[in-house]
Amino acid sequence: MTRLLLFLGPQPRWLRFDRGRIAAQGEGLPAPMADAELVVAVPAEAVALHWLALPDLAPAQAQAAARLLAADLTAAPVDRLHVAVAPGGGRRPVALVAMDVMAGWLAELAAAGLVPDRMVPDALLLAAPAEGVAVLQVGARWLVPVSYTHLT
16 A cells, blocks of 8 residues: 655655555655555644543544533634544544634645545654653654653
């Protein structure tokens, strides 16, 4: 399977993986690839991440439940937020992003002929280590996840 990982931001960068290995990489927006899964990593600083305990629900139900819980977590009106919930049950990440920011990302991708299969905050691409930190440099940005066990 071919997967294209695109880091969206002021200076987009991308990696193309074939059979789990980097086959190509570049700067800017890549050309569309009909046979590749497109995973778009968005700048985490534009996303409010919360870890919420949610039961194993259908995706639409999980999103509705997260939206209700988000009303207590943010000062922004919830009807102006895009809410995304990780699959599964139990404690999992819920991402909140302003609808106009999400619309801007999608418009930028559409203008380049790109349709994402998944979008994820870039900070979630690195697994949090049991101790200490992990670091990944992406262009001029640094991703540094820490252990999430202390988050509520």
